[in-house]
Amino acid sequence: MIEQGSIALMSETPLLRVEGVSKRFGGVNALRGVSLEILSGEVHALLGENGAGKSTLIKILSGVHVHDGGSIEIDGKPVSFASPAQSRDAGVAVVYQDLSLVESLSVADNLLLGREPRTRLGFLKKRQLVAQAEAFLKSQNIPLDARAMVGSLPFAYRQMTEIAKALMGDVRLLILDEPTSALTDDEEKILFEAIRAVAARGVGVIYVTHRLNEVFRISNRVTVFRDGQNAGTFVTDQTNMRQLVGAIVGPDHAVLKTDGAASGQSVPSTGSPAKPVLELADVSNDRLDRVNLELRGGEIHGLAGLIGSGRTEILQTIFGLRPFQSGDASLEGVSLKGTDPAAAIRQGIALVPEDRHVQGLVLEHSIERNLTLPRLPTFSRLGWLQRHAASEHADAAMRRLAVKAPGASTLVKNLSGGNQQKVVFGKWNEPRPRVLLLDEPTVGVDVGAREEIYGVIRAAATAGSGVLLVSSDLSELLQLCDRISIVVDGRIIRTIARLDLGSAEDLHHLIQISQPSEEHAA
DSSP states (O other), rough: OOEEETTTEEOEEEEEEEEEEEEEEETTTEEEEEEEEEEEOOEEEEEETTTTTHHHHHHHHHHHHOSSEEEEEEEEOOOSSSSSSHHHHEEEEEOSSSSSOTTTTTTHHHTTTTTBBOOTTTBBBBHHHHHHHHHHHHTTTTOOOOOOOOOGOOHHHHHHHHHHHHHHHHOOOEEEESTTTOOHHHHHHHHHHHHHHHHHHOOEEEEEOOOHHHHHHHHHHEEEETEEEEEEEEEGOOOOHHHHHHHHTTTTHHHHTTTTTTTOOOOOOOOOOOSSSEEEEEEESSOSSSSSEEETTOEEEEEEEETTSSSHHHHHHHSSSSOSSEEEETTTEETTTTHHHHHHTTTEEEEEEEIIIIIIOOTTTTHHHHHGGGGGGGGETTTTTOOHHHHHHHHHHHHHOOOOOTTTSBBBGGOOOHHHHHHHHHHHHHOOEEEHHHHHHHTOOOOOHHHHHHHHHHHHHHHOEEEEOOSSOOOHHHHSSSSEEEEEEEEEEEEGGGGGGGOOHHHHHHHHHHHHHHHOOO
């Protein structure tokens, strides 16, 4: 038995061995001879920028793609999965960023979908189904209500439902693709406890993440892919952040990427806060309770709080997605009461939503069409789209944001997560928004793309936009924001200057002590 960190590796014989695996898509080499070994009971982090080959390998292991060359072994026996069913039968379970839940069913229904307890006549044993789900959730210390409808849950809890669903099978190898992208610190701790419990039973875990701090908290070893090839494998407690970032982005860029966000250091805001551009006065509706907020031009203002605290709802209310019941909001002195999203856009308010796939992009459309969609009147004459003007606008936006794609005609669905997010930002860049609302703007993007998005956010503030930022990543708030407001149960409890906070731990403590006393005591 090999001990690494706090998790015992049950065997030196690899549970999974990937050796020299390659995969081509047309003229693109997605994987060029990559290798990876996973031991039973090991949590093995897999890192790399978007396009490095991580997703391709995951899809090969899950039976979505068949590899072109190399070999894959499980328990020393060669395997090649021609379908996801074959992969699942071999004990491989994958939790993707894009959830595969039935939102009209309960948590229990989703967990046991396709394996529901039934009578001899085929009738569903509903009580037994709920009891099985509740027993499993309790055993894994996952705080989900088995009877809750999945569609009514916040995104983080839907994500946890997906993970619980994967864990319920006879799993030998569990692959988690960005599992904490929308979780708070407390929820991450619960997830990590569940992962450790799974690993303790001898399950091998491949943990894909762009959050490097997590690597040191949960993994035993780390493998880095770059440009479809291996860039290094490290024992976690024998490496550091700088080495990992250097492997991910390459030695030519390592110094740049380890300054600031990647290293966890504070980065001062480049904005010059001026007079208020947006003011909320006692705003209340179905989710908000007398919210008061002042956002200054040139300021990056963070909203911190637990999932479900009302952070997203504040942005939705400002953007006109949720109506006011009382109170008022004003944009440079002009009331926003009764504003809908179309009017908000005309007034210079832009929203980058949490779920870019559903709310931020039309995936089947090109980059050009997505970039011009909110500004169609600008590129139209007598009802006809001026293609030349639209194309010039899209090309300029792609250059400015460093969107990596063959051209503006590329379908957005074919872009990496980081480049998709850049397109969402690009929709609002011209003309410059007066208020930029950002809801989890770096979810699911890699280290390099995250730094580039940080640059876009700071540039917006420098140009005079007021930026209101929701993020579950507390270190991100500290790196970007001038001030941070703590949101609890639909109210802003307090606002703190960034300079008055020493670390993410300080901010986490403030969030915890701001909760209602009975919840905090629990």
